[in-house]
Amino acid sequence: MYSQNPVFIPGPTNIPEAIRKACDIPTLDHRSPAFARMFKPAVAGVRRVLKMEEGEVIVLPSTGTGGWEAAITNTLSLGDTVLAARFGMFSHRWIDLCQRHGLNVQIIETPWGQGAPIDRIEAALKADTGGTIKAVLATHNETATGVRSDIAALRRAIDAAGHGAMLMVDGVSSIGSMPFEMTAWGVDIAVAGSQKGFMLPAGLAILGVSPKALAAMESATLPRTFFDFRDMLKSYAAGGYPYTPAVGLIAGLARSVEMLEEEGLDAVYARHHRLAEGVRRAVAAWGMRPCAASPELYSDTVTAVLVPEGCNGTDLVKLAADKYGMAFGVGLGEVAGKVFRIGHLGMLNDVMVLAGLATAEMCMADLGWPVRLGSGVAAAQEYYRGSAGTLALAAE
Numbered sequence: 001m002y003s004q005n006p007v008f009i010p011g012p013t014n015i016p017e018a019i020r021k022a023c024d025i026p027t028l029d030h031r032s033p034a035f036a037r038m039f040k041p042a043v044a045g046v047r048r049v050l051k052m053e054e055g056e057v058i059v060l061p062s063t064g065t066g067g068w069e070a071a072i073t074n075t076l077s078l079g080d081t082v083l084a085a086r087f088g089m090f091s092h093r094w095i096d097l098c099q100r101h102g103l104n105v106q107i108i109e110t111p112w113g114q115g116a117p118i119d120r121i122e123a124a125l126k127a128d129t130g131g132t133i134k135a136v137l138a139t140h141n142e143t144a145t146g147v148r149s150d151i152a153a154l155r156r157a158i159d160a161a162g163h164g165a166m167l168m169v170d171g172v173s174s175i176g177s178m179p180f181e182m183t184a185w186g187v188d189i190a191v192a193g194s195q196k197g198f199m200l201p202a203g204l205a206i207l208g209v210s211p212k213a214l215a216a217m218e219s220a221t222l223p224r225t226f227f228d229f230r231d232m233l234k235s236y237a238a239g240g241y242p243y244t245p246a247v248g249l250i251a252g253l254a255r256s257v258e259m260l261e262e263e264g265l266d267a268v269y270a271r272h273h274r275l276a277e278g279v280r281r282a283v284a285a286w287g288m289r290p291c292a293a294s295p296e297l298y299s300d301t302v303t304a305v306l307v308p309e310g311c312n313g314t315d316l317v318k319l320a321a322d323k324y325g326m327a328f329g330v331g332l333g334e335v336a337g338k339v340f341r342i343g344h345l346g347m348l349n350d351v352m353v354l355a356g357l358a359t360a361e362m363c364m365a366d367l368g369w370p371v372r373l374g375s376g377v378a379a380a381q382e383y384y385r386g387s388a389g390t391l392a393l394a395a396e
């Protein structure tokens with residue numbers, strides 16, 4: 001029997017049938033008006049999801065990592081200084097990418113499990129009286145540790161320091177799942193990918209670019225060709241693309257935005273919060289706790305669960321895949337083995353999450369971890385049963 005369990009990795013996420021169908025289209029001439037008719041609503045939809053009142057949306061055939069690269073190569077020059085906190089694998093990898101491009105990264109080392117240290121960032125900006133820092137990089141949702149940083153507070157800190165640095169935000173695992181306000185938060189570049197909150201296959205980097213970042217693009221000298229925003233924008237204006245677009249994914253993106261808006265962005269965020277809270281109740285019932293150091297840091301898209309002393313999170317992930325055909329996320333970098341991750345973003349509802357929690361418990365029992373079968377599931381059941389709102393996914 002063929003069966004497909006939902007995945008519980010924090011991306012790629014489960015793909016709704018409607019989006020799979022929307023991606024499956026015959027070959028279309030991307031220089032024809034038919035492409036423009038498909039592309040324009042997708043871009044307009046992304047603009048609404050990002051809450052952008054100004055600036056441009058750029059959609060690249062790439063992934064989130066390519067989105068980081070595009071963000072920096074389009075706005076910065078060799079030797080420029082950027083300020084970034086490192087508190088997980090994804091914030092680390094963005095720093096590494098900047099260094100490989102010859103940028104000078106001023107790194108604020110932060111314990112894993114913490115978020116962007118707003119006070120220390122503000123202090124660093126205040127100390128930079130010569131204005132050498134060109135950009136502040138922030139990972140909105142650190143997917144390795146399940147930590148959400150407060151981007152609005154970061155904006156206030158930059159303003160309080162009276163500093164003119166651009167604010168670049170990695171929203172790959174938050175955008176489309178947790179509140180994001182590009183313009184209100186004064187974000188200059190927001191980076192998303194197709195395979196997380198947008199519930200698509202991997203293959204698109206989706207960026208919001210502010211007028212300030214567009215102005216920086218004119219003088220930035222880091223080399224770029226495939227990712228050059230100037231070429232993209234020139235072609236967009238003519239309803240096209242500078243090279244062959246990922247047409248099927250773009251068709252899917254239009255459908256994805258439609259689905260998010262049919263549910264309502266606020267309802268999507270509320271659903272993610274509820275699902276996450278149920279997972280957290282289960283984690284507590286197991287006698288464990290999230291890697292995120294305090295509740296205001298808890299991510300609504302992924303929970304990194306600290307496993308008991310003497311247990312290895314990677315064993316659970318491996319067993320879940322081998323024995324039960326279910327995917328959880330392993331711990332990365334500093335927290336390898338110390339956590340396993342439950343992704344709870346994209347197309348998920350109460351019932352699906354309960355299946356994931358039940359499977360995690362079976363693995364724990366199989367591995368001899370000190371957890372009683374049903375304990376976490378029961379805690380989540382009580383929460384889901386008792387909290388308002390129907391989570392049935394719209395029938396396709």
Ligand SMILES: *Cc1c(COP(=O)(O)O)cnc(C)c1O
Nearest residue numbers: 063064065090141143172173193
């Ligand atoms: C998944 C992820 C990325 C990397 O995206 P790819 O699409 O795998 O290149 C970057 N940042 C965060 C926070 C992520 O969760």
